[in-house]
Amino acid sequence: MTKSDQNLFHVQLRKTLGNAVKQLRNQGLVPGNIFGLKQDSVAVTCSAAALNKHLQEEGQSGLVYLKIGKEDVSVPTLVDEVQVHPTTDSILHISFRRVKLDEAVETEVSIELVGEADIPDANVLQVLDTIQLSALPTDIPEKIEVDISSLVQVGDSILLKELPIDLSKIKLMVESEDLEKPVVLVQAQAEEVEPEPEVVVEGEGEEGAETGDEKEGEEKSEDGGDKPKEKSPEPDKS
16 A cells, blocks of 8 residues: 555535535534645535544644545645634644645654653653654654653653654754753652641640730629729828
8 A cells, every 4th residue: 555545535625615614514524725835725625524533543744645526636735734622622624735745844743652661759751742843745754653661760861863763864853952852751759748737835825824904804803893992091190
C-alpha cells in the first residue's frame, strides 16, 4: 500500500456558506476549506465520523491526499487548523493547506510518550507536547513517539537532539542551543510536609481568668449593690 493510499481522504464540494453551515453540522457533516499555493480557496465538507476516525488513526501532522468528489486526481495537503467546540469537543471546521511534494514546509508535530518508566518516588515530566519542524511533505511524521523506558533514575532526561527522527531530512525549528533542552525529564517527588499541631497553653483565654474589673467588683455586695462604707468614729467632744 502506498503512502497516498494510506492517507487518502474523501471530501465533497460545498455550496452552503456562512451561518447556514450549522445545518451541515446537524446532518453529521463538517465544513472545511482548501487553500494555499496562491490558488483560490475551495469550500468543502466531509463526514464528521470519517474525519474523527482519520485524525485518530493518522494524526493531524502527516500528509493528507484529498479526493474531491468524483475527481480522479488527489490533492496533497496538510491539516492546517481544526476548530473544536469548547464544551462538546466536536469538530466545527477544518482547514487543509495545499503543498508541493518537492518543497519543504513548516508544520507542528505532536510528541507522544510510549513505554513505561517505573521510578520510585519520582515523576516523569513531559516538557514539550509539540515541536515545530521543516521538511518535505512526504518526510513529515504523523507524530513523534518518544520511548521513556530508558529513564531509570531521578535526573534522567531525553533531549531535543535525541528525538527519534532523521535530522538529515527534518530540521527542528529551534535555536542550536535549544537542542540541549529536555523533552522529557525525571523529577523527584516533593515530600509532603504535615502541618505541626497547634499547642494550646492551659488557662490561656479561659473564662475563669480574673480581670481588673472583676477585682474591683469584689467590694460589691452579693446582691449586686455597693457595700456601705463603714463610718469613721466621731471624735470625742467631751
